[in-house]
Amino acid sequence: MIVTVIGIGLIGGSLALSLREAGLATHVIGVDQSFENQTKALALGLVDEIADLASAISRADLIVLAVPMDAMLTLLPLLLDGVGDHQIVIDAGSTKQRLLATVEQHPRRARFVAVHPMAGTEYSGPEAAVPGLFEGKTLVICDAEHSDPAAVTRVGGIFEQIGMRLVYMGGAAxxxxxxxxxxxxxxxxxxxxxxxxxxxxxxxxxxxxxxxxxxxxxxxxxxxxxxxxxxxxxxxxxxxxxxxxxxxxxxxxxxxxxxxxxxxxxxxxxxxxxxxxxxx
Amino acid sequence: MIVTVIGIGLIGGSLALSLREAGLATHVIGVDQSFENQTKALALGLVDEIADLASAISRADLIVLAVPMDAMLTLLPLLLDGVGDHQIVIDAGSTKQRLLATVEQHPRRARFVAVHPMAGTEYSGPEAAVPGLFEGKTLVICDAEHSDPAAVTRVGGIFEQIGMRLVYMGGAAxxxxxxxxxxxxxxxxxxxxxxxxxxxxxxxxxxxxxxxxxxxxxxxxxxxxxxxxxxxxxxxxxxxxxxxxxxxxxxxxxxxxxxxxxxxxxxxxxxxxxxxxxxx
Structure with a gap:
């Protein structure tokens, strides 16, 4: 599975490490607007390559959006515009209602699975990424009924393989x-x-x-x-x-x-x- | 050194473990008003024997008072009444001004060294006692000028041997x-x-x-x-x-x-x- 991580910080970077360690990601493409983060992510081995957004999206099986919540609102609709039926987009956001409302009417809404891995630390940036961050923690999957059922199953399976428990709830809850x-x-x-x-x-x-x-x-x-x-x-x-x-x-x-x-x-x-x- | 610990909970019990592990305590006598705590302390190996207050005081080189702060106010003057020039009394209290005021005029005030080991957990009772609790932590010694200088040196040395850093300050500070x-x-x-x-x-x-x-x-x-x-x-x-x-x-x-x-x-x-x- 080729994974694109947009925003290679604490969460995006740690997820890249976990997916690779579990043998799920065979190639990780990183996207980050900060040149410093790009350099660090490569040096730390979080990603295999840095690419521009368009190329990184087109080649990915799974696209992980792990940027701050304000950037998420702009980026998610753009990503969905570009993905095909074989691709899945997930976020890793700490709030959900506003994000879900933003893409509610998007023609490719079903390719998006909204998840929140309940794990983190007080540190940020690529150097804060750690292996095993998600093990034993909970993954919340939100408004799963608006996503493609096969995509939800696939995403749930991926996170279970890195040691997470799954919980389903609505965005408001x-x-x-x-x-x-x-x-x-x-x-x-x-x-x-x-x-x-x-x-x-x-x-x-x-x-x-x-x-x-x-x-x-x-x-x-x-x-x-x-x-x-x-x-x-x-x-x-x-x-x-x-x-x-x-x-x-x-x-x-x-x-x-x-x-x-x-x-x-x-x-x-x-x-x-x-x-x-x-x-x- | 024979050590008497009055109040065999988280702090008293952990200190007993540390003093024994460092080879400082050759015999630990426990005093606790709760029969349940007495039984647990013996079963957990925190103390070698349980004794009544008078006997436990008379035989000790070092007496550790590790009871709640309200009981401390009553017990400390009583303890000082009974100690001789070869004995040292320390508390492990989280507040100091009131306690220091209570024994300020006590004729045996110099036998008392007021200390606060800045270590603990959210648990209490003998079963909360853990080895190594004080390692790398800070010991505050309060109003040391009112204690016998040799007793202060001895107490400081004991806590340094279980891995603590010493800080001196007044009770109000x-x-x-x-x-x-x-x-x-x-x-x-x-x-x-x-x-x-x-x-x-x-x-x-x-x-x-x-x-x-x-x-x-x-x-x-x-x-x-x-x-x-x-x-x-x-x-x-x-x-x-x-x-x-x-x-x-x-x-x-x-x-x-x-x-x-x-x-x-x-x-x-x-x-x-x-x-x-x-x-x-």
Whole structure:
């Protein structure tokens, strides 16, 4: 299978590695608007060659679109314009409703399978690509009923072979749930980093004292604005909803601590502990 | 060296393991008010014997107090009443000012070395004890000038031998910095767990979709109220200060997203990214 990866960053690059390691990709063509990324992707062995968009599309069996969500909206219809019945296009986007709406009426809509591999790190770019990133993680396939059934089966099989569990849902449900399990975590991490950076001027002390707990809650704050602003933009209403509730919960914890109502504080923590039954 | 550990949980139990592994503890005596913890600690090999408080104190070279912060306030003066000039008492507490004030005038204050090993996990109890927990982490030694200099040197040497870096600071500075690098992370995790549990009723979806990012920001929400309520209580003013700033930052991110001011949102994330230079 010849695979074209458009956007050779953390996700596109890691997927190229996984597909090759599983023996699924025999040749990987990379497309990236950044010359620096092109050079790095070749040097790191993520892709076999760099090509221009038209040539890369025409020769591919599978086309993976792994660019920021704003670029996705422009690129996906263009890609679909050029693909034939033997080709499949997938995205790897973190939001789905707007993207799905953009291509809803496209004559070649059935060649597109919308997927979201629920895996990533706080790093970006070709050098962030790692083998095994998707193993044991979940792949969400969205609005599968609008895709060619054979294409959905093929895509599902490919991701199962690199170790992913498949979950099917509609684009609206996807965007709601990811606001809870991914997007809000990034917002709180960014805000936590800003809090510490604004108030705690003694950086050496943070560096010395920061233990595992701090690092794990704040590590997502290293995530790039190029990736995340378009995600928050496209999932704005869901994110605002969750953020409003999160602010309410934090304010409540603050009130209880101000009032020194420790039995109530104890109870809040006990309720929060129920997350144990949900986390693996 | 005979070591007595009072409170054989995550920290006390892990320290017992580390001290024995480093060849520093030849015999470990455990004290715990819970019969269940006593049984587990023996079964897990964390301690060699369980003893009553008086006997365990009288025979120890080093006494480690690793109980919740509220119990610490009562127990530390009692321990100091009973120790001689050849013995050293250390705590492992997450807050320091109140504890230090409690024993400030104690005639045997010099036998006490206040330390905070900046290491832990979200789990508690003897079964949470793990070898190597402290390796590569920081030990804060507080108000060392009020301790016997030889005792401070001895304690510093012990923790260096189990792989810790030493940092010295006053109790007030300790409590301020830990509010930033540890306590606020727990508050945000608890609030995030409550947000998700209250709003997201489809638990199976969280379970399926929760990726590494969510797990890492929310894992501290598994932490026990028995440990954390006394910490927040004793560091209340610092925690409220940091929490107020965190709420302000979150509200600002929300305002910017509501106003769809994406250039400003981009800038906020870029500022948050500066945490990269502080995190290891």
């Amino acid at each position: 996807h965007d709601l749930h990811t606001a809870y399990v991914s997007h809000i975590s990034h917002i709180t991490s960014f805000a936590l980093a800003l809090t510490v950076l604004n108030k705690e001027k003694e950086e050496q002390q943070i560096f010395d004292l920061a233990s595992g707990g701090f690092e794990s809650t704040v590590r997502l704050a290293k995530s790039s604005p190029e990736t995340w602003v378009p995600i928050f933009r496209q999932n704005r209403l869901n994110v605002l909803d969750v953020l409003t509730e999160h602010l309410r919960q934090l304010q409540h914890m603050k009130d209880v601590l101000e009032q020194e109502d420790y039995p109530a504080f104890h109870q809040l923590i006990e309720q929060a502990n129920l997350i144990r039954k949900i986390l693996k | 300790h409590d301020l910095h830990t509010a930033y690098v540890s306590h606020i992370s727990h508050i945000t995790s608890f609030a995030l767990a409550l947000t998700v549990l209250n709003k997201e009723k489809e638990e199976q979806q969280i379970f399926d979709l929760a990726s590494g990012g969510f797990e890492s920001t929310v894992r501290l929400a598994k932490s026990s109220p028995e440990t954390w309520v006394p910490i927040f209580r004793q560091n209340r003013l610092n925690v409220l200060d940091v929490l107020t700033e965190h709420l302000r930052q979150l509200q600002h991110m929300k305002d910017v997203l509501e106003q769809e001011d994406y250039p400003a949102f981009h800038q906020l994330i870029e500022q948050a990214n500066l945490i990269r230079k502080i995190l290891k």
